[in-house]
Amino acid sequence: MEVKQFQAESKKLLNMMINSIYTHKEIFLRELISNASDAIDKIYYKTLSEDTLVFNKEDYYIKIRVDKENRTLTIRDTGIGMTKDELEENLGVIAKSGSFDFKEGNELKDGHDIIGQFGVGFYSSFMVAQKVTVISKSIGSDEAYKWESEGVEGYSIEPATKGDVGTEITLKLKENSEDENYDEYLEQYRLKAIIKRYSDFIRYPIKMDITGSRPKEGAEGEYEDYTEEQTINSMVPIWRKNKNELTDEDYENFYNEKHYGFDKPIKHIHISVDGAVSYNAILYIPESIPFDYYTKEFKKGLELYSSGVLIMEKCEDLLPDYFSFVKGLVDSDDLTLNISREVLQHDRQLKLIAKNIKNKIKNELINILKNSREEYEKFYKSFGRQLKYGIYSDYGSHKEDIQDLILFYSSKEKKMVTLKEYVERMPEDQKYIYYAAGESIERIDKLPQTEIVAEKGYEILYFTEDVDEFAIRMVSVYEEKEFKSVSSEDLGFETEDSTSTEEKEENKDLFEYMKEVLKDQVKEVKISKRLKNHPVCLTNEGDLTIEMEKTLNAMPTGQSIKAEKVLEINGNHDIFAKIKDAFEKDKEKLDLYTKVLYNQALLIEGLTIEDPVEFTNNMIKLMV
Numbered sequence: 072m073e074v075k076q077f078q079a080e081s082k083k084l085l086n087m088m089i090n091s092i093y094t095h096k097e098i099f100l101r102e103l104i105s106n107a108s109d110a111i112d113k114i115y116y117k118t119l120s121e122d123t124l125v126f127n128k129e130d131y132y133i134k135i136r137v138d139k140e141n142r143t144l145t146i147r148d149t150g151i152g153m154t155k156d157e158l159e160e161n162l163g164v165i166a167k168s169g170s171f172d173f174k175e176g177n178e179l180k181d182g183h184d185i186i187g188q189f190g191v192g193f194y195s196s197f198m199v200a201q202k203v204t205v206i207s208k209s210i211g212s213d214e215a216y217k218w219e220s221e222g223v224e225g226y227s228i229e230p231a232t233k234g235d236v237g238t239e240i241t242l243k244l245k246e247n248s249e250d251e252n253y254d255e256y257l258e259q260y261r262l263k264a265i266i267k268r269y270s271d272f273i274r275y276p277i278k279m280d281i282t283g284s285r286p287k288e289g290a291e292g293e294y295e296d297y298t299e300e301q302t303i304n305s306m307v308p309i310w311r312k313n314k315n316e317l318t319d320e321d322y323e324n325f326y327n328e329k330h331y332g333f334d335k336p337i338k339h340i341h342i343s344v345d346g347a348v349s350y351n352a353i354l355y356i357p358e359s360i361p362f363d364y365y366t367k368e369f370k371k372g373l374e375l376y377s378s379g380v381l382i383m384e385k386c387e388d389l390l391p392d393y394f395s396f397v398k399g400l401v402d403s404d405d406l407t408l409n410i411s412r413e414v415l416q417h418d419r420q421l422k423l424i425a426k427n428i429k430n431k432i433k434n435e436l437i438n439i440l441k442n443s444r445e446e447y448e449k450f451y452k453s454f455g456r457q458l459k460y461g462i463y464s465d466y467g468s469h470k471e472d473i474q475d476l477i478l479f480y481s482s483k484e485k486k487m488v489t490l491k492e493y494v495e496r497m498p499e500d501q502k503y504i505y506y507a508a509g510e511s512i513e514r515i516d517k518l519p520q521t522e523i524v525a526e527k528g529y530e531i532l533y534f535t536e537d538v539d540e541f542a543i544r545m546v547s548v549y550e551e552k553e554f555k556s557v558s559s560e561d562l563g564f565e566t567e568d569s570t571s572t573e574e575k576e577e578n579k580d581l582f583e584y585m586k587e588v589l590k591d592q593v594k595e596v597k598i599s600k601r602l603k604n605h606p607v608c609l610t611n612e613g614d615l616t617i618e619m620e621k622t623l624n625a626m627p628t629g630q631s632i633k634a635e636k637v638l639e640i641n642g643n644h645d646i647f648a649k650i651k652d653a654f655e656k657d658k659e660k661l662d663l664y665t666k667v668l669y670n671q672a673l674l675i676e677g678l679t680i681e682d683p684v685e686f687t688n689n690m691i692k693l694m695v
């Protein structure tokens with residue numbers, strides 16, 4: 072028997088195939104199954120053009136067989152088969168794709184798209200096999216041929232016997248080594264998992280003899296082994312079905328089968344686009360947060376299929392970070408793949424799909440917000456934080472996409488509201504969108520700084536998450552309205568100032584003295600225009616607010632960043648009279664009052680006091 076040499080380039084290529092093209096060895100099975108499916112599709116096309124042939128779907132399948140003793144794995148198909156010449160051309164020349172030529176010569180329809188295009192997939196079998204034997208009988212031929220190769224050394228072709236038309240590929244697995252256990256490809260559970268992962272939506276049944284154990288009939292407590300042929304793949308890609316044929320339940324079942332989550336998704340989005348780029352997608356907006364969602368370990372991404380074959384489990388480029396909670400898949404035949412069937416990262420088509428998907432998700436979320444508020448709020452509880460991070464990140468470049476999706480608790484409505492709703496309700500004389508930041512709704516409710524704004528009848532948005540103020544800084548202006556913290560120096564409206572100029576002059580020395588006591592801890596001490604009932608509060612000057620100070624300092628890399636604080640005292644409160652009195656008569660007491668009031672203001676803000684022991688001692692001194 073003559074052993075033929077692969078062409079020189081083919082040899083090099085084969086070496087590359089075996090050693091460096093693929094990231095995962097297991098994909099050899101995906102490649103062989105895809106070839107088998109292509110071979111069956113080719114028969115399908117033949118029957119379309121030849122009246123004498125009928126395509127009887129039941130006759131077409133792919134069978135996987137394991138022989139543990141001989142350490143072989145066989146993939147058999149009932150496809151079109153190969154003649155001697157075709158074996159020579161297709162398997163003797165690497166990078167020669169009979170399938171690609173077929174595609175060029177036939178108009179493909181009915182979603183029967185041929186997968187092969189590069190003419191290399193077959194050789195991935197040498198990553199796991201020491202010898203590959205192909206026995207094939209072509210349609211319309213009486214002869215069968217055997218192609219056999221042990222890799223780079225070459226291949227042989229000789230006549231063989233085979234009953235029916237089709238191809239049978241037998242891999243003699245490599246010996247196990249220290250790093251690799253090739254026996255895993257003889258285990259039914261492992262093969263099943265690989266088939267499910269990559270080839271679940273191959274249109275033809277992929278069958279395997281599965282052995283199991285079951286209770287023996289008529290003999291209680293006894294078990295018997297059995298073997299039965301099972302179809303491993305689910306075959307029907309539901310995303311290629313017509314939306315009208317599918318029920319909510321179908322989508323939910325698919326969500327569960329794909330293990331996208333244990334919850335019931337809030338919404339599914341089924342997209343079928345035929346245009347500059349054609350693709351199908353099924354996306355889900357989940358209801359609950361995956362346990363690792365807000366950790367580094369979480370990886371966003373959609374499954375990416377090309378012609379029904381899995382290319383990538385998590386294609387990150389398909390989702391912006393702010394929609395990273397979306398689950399689902401995209402299937403497109405228009406992607407530019409590299410020969411290992413990994414998608415090219417800077418693929419223009421992929422970018423187009425991603426942009427399209429982003430808009431669909433955004434519109435769907437707006438839809439839910441408008442039409443099923445309760446559901447949206449449930450979703451927002453889980454993923455609102457991510458949306459707000461999205462506004463903040465990348466220097467605010469995505470804010471336009473997201474700002475209408477965020478909600479804040481409203482002081483007036485006592486529920487979550489959108490920025491749009493807030494602005495629409497604003498009285499004419501109100502210049503700013505007011506917000507108050509704090510740990511919880513309850514705490515903000517009690518914040519002294521909110522009093523005057525609330526009294527003015529203005530609505531206040533409550534910022535209870537650390538990201539809120541940072542995100543809003545990025546939004547900066549919404550429908551021509553700026554945001555303003557209730558703690559900011561200038562609230563943007565006239566407040567009645569009950570203190571006369573003389574009074575102010577009179578208190579000047581007092582406040583300067585108090586500022587001296589507090590040193591750099593505050594920028595200023597002054598009479599408050601905003602306090603009604605509370606004795607003191609802290610406000611801030613400058614860009615960095617007190618809430619921001621808290622957040623930044625809580626970060627692992629947090630340096631000590633301080634907001635410029637102003638201690639405001641309620642001039643109408645009894646304590647003010649006491650302070651004035653102490654300024655006249657007892658400076659030591661005034662020192663105590665000043666320190667205690669400052670620390671109380673810190674506590675109200677939810678800030679820590681630097682020296683709690685001193686604070687307690689000062690209190691005691693004032694009490695006794």
Ligand SMILES: Nc1ncnc2c1ncn2[C@@H]1O[C@H](COP(=O)(O)OP(=O)(O)OP(=O)(O)O)[C@@H](O)[C@H]1O
Binds near residue numbers: 110151169171186192
């Ligand atoms: N089971 C099969 N039945 C019939 N022809 C086959 C079979 N397997 C491979 N071939 C032929 O061999 C050719 C080369 O296969 P190979 O897997 O190397 O590349 P491909 O499938 O064409 O492209 P890709 O590298 O994109 O998978 C195929 O194009 C096809 O013509």
